[in-house]
Amino acid sequence: MKLKALGIAAALCFSCFAASAALADYPEKRINLIVGFAAGGGTDVMARTTAPFIEKYLGDDATVVVRNMPGASGQIGVTAVAEAAPDGYTIGTYNLPGMMARTQDRDADYSADSFTYLANIVNDPNVIVTPRSSDIDTMDKLVAAAKQRDGGVTVAMSSLGGDDHFFLQRVSEVTDAEYTIVPFSGSAPARSALMGGHVTMGIINLSEVVNFRDELNVLGIATRERADMADDIPTFVEQGYDLVSGALRGFVAPADLPDDVRDSLLSAFEQTFEDSEFQQAMRRSGNPTELALGDDFRQLNAEQLELAERVWANDPWK
Amino acid sequence: MYGNLLDALPAVLSFGNLAAVVIGVLSGICIGALPGLSATMAISVLIPFTFGMDPLVALGMMAGIYNGAMYGGSIPAVLLRIPGTPAAVATSFDGYPMAQQGRGGYALQVAVVSSAIGGIVSALVLMLLAPPLAQVTLLFGPAEIFWVAVFGMSAIVFLLGGDVIKGLISATFGVFVSIIGIDSITGYDRYTFGHLELLDGINIVVLLVGLYALPPAIALLEEVQDFDTSNTGRLNTVSIWKAIPGMLKYWKTWLRSSVIGVFVGILPGAGGSMAAFLSYNEARRASSNPDEWGKGEPEGVAASETSNNADTASALIPALTLGIPGTAVAAVMLGGLLIHGLQPGPMLFRDNPQIVFGFMWQFLFAAILLIALGGALATNTFARVLRLPRPLLGALIIALVFIGVYSINNRMFDVYLMLGFGAIGYFMDKLKFPLPPVVLGLILGGFAEQNLRLALRIGGGDWSILATSVTAKIIIALTLFVVVYPLISRWLRSRKSTPA
CATH class of the missing domain: 3.40.190.10 (Periplasmic binding protein-like II)
Incomplete structure (x- = not known):
């Protein structure tokens, strides 16, 4: 009995070790980027423009695969991100104030706390x-x-x-x-x-x-x-x-992302934003850029949530 | 402007760009011909791959797919009474009876020539008249668009079939389906039962495939004993080039349907199916033997196919100049343009003339290529498919529609929905409820409702807003004419015959 418990403990320990070792090598498999809109839309173009730069700055032959999950003005896609494993292999696009407005006017299966805020890159x-x-x-x-x-x-x-x-x-x-x-x-x-x-x-x-x-x-x-x-x-x-x-567009990951994964992603987004080629591509597709990284993005989201709550309380639109 | 048009020609004629159009047309025909796969879907699947492509190669493929699919949709509509695309529903009215009479080959030849003519007219209009027609589009605000939808609904009279009550029940069912989803004016969910997947409403392809493709596929499976493909399986072998002179008598229908198709194309939101219904309706009204229609009148195929290709390029007029796509396919194409940094608007023509005008040429070439590729190659190949054992064919169709419907939004929910519609369609078929009114109800119901309510918002609740503009008055007059004229003419005829 004791031996068995010990075995489980050892196995747990080992898997912990294995997990952290895996994280140290992040990314070691392909990253899914969930876009809540159809291919060819504004958010999709932003995601597809950004993806190769994220691959480049994550290094290690990282691959980012865009997956379109359109429907319910982005809610289906963002819910999938909120519910994904926080391992860094699922990230998604995020629109403000829409995603926070949906927590007011619909039954949403996510809240402001469901995400790790990576980077907001468009402010239109x-x-x-x-x-x-x-x-x-x-x-x-x-x-x-x-x-x-x-x-x-x-x-x-x-x-x-x-x-x-x-x-x-x-x-x-x-x-x-x-x-x-x-x-x-x-x-x-x-x-x-x-x-x-x-x-x-x-x-x-x-x-x-x-x-x-x-x-x-x-x-x-x-x-x-x-x-x-x-x-x-x-x-x-x-x-x-x-x-x-303005309309804000950026990228989030599920909440409780391990710190080292979060850091790698934040650094990749920051370097992407500073890349002049990236800025040129965004200008060409008509996206006015403005960066809010990590905690700044979380703060921005909190402001937008407050705005949505205030409007909803004063003058609900349905 | 016309100088720009000529300047853009050499680039389009380069080998790579021409090859892109050819590949596009061929794959478009196949995609259109496969029930469940549509041009919208094919282009959305293509878009991610075009990121690294030269813009003209990508756009050439899209132009080819669009034109090809609009014709391709008529192939199963004629041979199996399963419209490959929503716009081919009207093609099946006369195309399928022709196939049953052993004239399926001729029906397809009429379809391909008519498609090409519609496409050519549409491309020429896009090239020569885009800016002035964009101004016409602007005349249509919500009130005017509402009347266009009402005008389109007048076509329903001919779609009801023998039993008017059953026809109206079908139409009401279509309108009901159009109500499902979020109400964009007030934000309320209607009949979504908490399913996020239903918030955007029900995609026309899901309904179409469920109603039109599943029941015949099941019927094919039921015919295990019957391997006889005598009529539909054999197509005549007269070369398309020899068949064309005999078709020239359809020139009036070609002309009328082209005009209708182009006009519907420049109006935002309605799209190819409305063009096909309207033009079928008008051609039948103008015909000297309207009673033959629905029983295998080639002119019906010509009317439907001309107009559903005539709105392809013209749908790009509002898309390119105003950013409002005339059809679902044009909407996806806008995405394809955006990827290459081509944003719609008047500036597009000034900043990127090479690409925009090149794209227009590609539409023209794609339409011309239809005759050669569609007429000579694809048609006979597809006819051979029909010689497959029936159960195999039925199983193939079911597999295809699953793939097609899944890929619309990458989710199983739509597949389940399609199966539900399939069950409804199966019983409607057995109980002799007509299917076309459902499609028309879904397309025009939501369209009419939304625009009526927007117009009333603008007018502050005052109904007179609906008849304020000259444009609105003209469409109202036209609608009254098409609804009342048949009654008057019947009355006049009866008066004439009574004294005698």
């Missing part, structure tokens, strides 16, 4: 646009119109419970006016409805407007400082409105 700021034909071409005119029409200003956006929606809540607070949400399915249909003059204004993201500058009035951008991609667009802050917001 919100912009307010109006049709070229519209005489509302400044924020002040927009606010005046919104106050006067009392809910008559229609706002095209891509969906409910996303960055554009939360941003509109902020706009409503800051400008003290009512707006009517018109949720299209995706930002491109929203943008087209704007170009056709079917709605008063729209909230989309910088990357979605850079190729349409001649067709739309861009009233402002929700960043602290002007963006490199379009430095002629004034920020809302400089126009006297305290509005900073």
Whole structure:
């Protein structure tokens, strides 16, 4: 009996040793990168652009395999990541504020504590646009119109419970006016409805407007400082409105990742972000980059969760 | 602009890029011909591999697959009454009866020539008229798109079949399926029963395969004793080049269906199936012998196949200029463009003329190649498949649809869903409920609902928003015309005949 217990203890010890030895060599098998959207979407392109750089900086002939698990606006993929073994061989893409908003408006099988936050690399700021034909071409005119029409200003956006929606809540607070949400399915249909003059204004993201500058009035951008991609667009802050917001995209792993694995991944993401080739590839695919690594990313997520909770408490969208 | 078009030509004619189009067309025909595998799926599978490719090689393959699959879908639709793609449903109406009469070979030749003509017209429109047609797209806001959906639903009259009540039940079932999923206007889940997999609604391919491919496959398995493939298995052997002159009499249908296909293509969201239904409907209305339709009228095949290829390139007009894909395939193609740093918008044409205009040429070549590759090679090869023992063929189809449906979202859930629809389809078939209204209901139901509600949001709940714009009024008038005209003409005819 005693001998058996000893045997088990020895076996456990050995497996512990084996495990740590394996971790020291991380990665020794292929890493699955779960993308919660279909191939060819914005998040997928980000993942596929990043993957080869992560392979390069992890070294040791690391291979990263992208797996698309589309559905439920990314929730299926991110749930799979939350529930995977925290061994460093499953990582996934992560979108904010969407992933935290889903913990409010749906029954989610994950929470903010389900993840090891690796790196947020894209911050696509919100912009307010109006049709070229519209005489509302400044924020002040927009606010005046919104106050006067009392809910008559229609706002095209891509969906409910996303960055554009939360941003509109902020706009409503800051400008003290009512707006009517018109949720299209995706930002491109929203943008087209704007170009056709079917709605008063729209909230989309910088990357979605850079190729349409001649067709739309861009009233402002929700960043602290002007963006490199379009430095002629004034920020809302400089126009006297305290509005900073954007769509964030990054990478997470399951919670409780071993420290050495976490460190290898963080260092790989950091080196990737500093690679000028990577930055060039991201610019080409229209992704404005901004790095929040490890604990900074966790902090960023906490802020977004707080925002989602606040909006949900004040004005639930369903 | 037209200078750019010519400048882009030499690169497209290089060996590698031409070969890409040829490979694309051939694989597209095969993919379209296999029930359960669609162009959307093939291109999404291809996209990850195109990362390292030259953009024109990747895009050429996509253009080829798209055109090839739109024709390929007609092959099983004609030979087995199993539409290979959603857009081929209308092709089976007359194609399958033709095959039963031993004219399956001719049906396929009509399909391939019509597909090519639709594709050529569409590519030319894309090359020459993209910017002005993008402006037309912009005229269509939610209110106008709602009316287009209603117009499309008018086609249902012809799809109901002999028993109107059963037809309406089928259509209502289709509309019900379109309700499943998250309601994008309010964010509420509808009939999802807590399944995340149902939040995005039910993919048309899952429904189509379940209803259309599983029951015939089971029927093939039931025919263990019967190895006789006499009619459908033998195709006539007249060369396609000899058959073409006899088809020239379909020129009016080709023209009408091309226009319908191009128009549906530039409208966001509807896609090839609506184009095919509408154009089948219009061709039948214009025909001098509408009673023959559904019993093996080659013109029905011509109408459906022309228009479902005529919306391929034109669906790229809103996709390239506005970023709004006209069809599911165009949506996936946008992803393929994005990977190469090609972002939709007016700037795309200015910044990357070589690639954008090259892509347009590739669409044209792919459509032309269809005649040679589809007519001469693929058709006869596929006809041979039908000489397989029936149980084997049925088992093969079932294996294929499992793979195809699984690969839409890489999950088994969709396969189970398909099996459920298969059971429903099996009983609908036995109880003589028509299937096409289900497909139309699913496609147009959700489309109409979402746009109606968006329009009412914009109008602040005031229903008059629906008829405010000139565009909306025109479509309403057209809808009234197509619904009322048959009634009036019947009434006039009866008045004429009564005094006599």
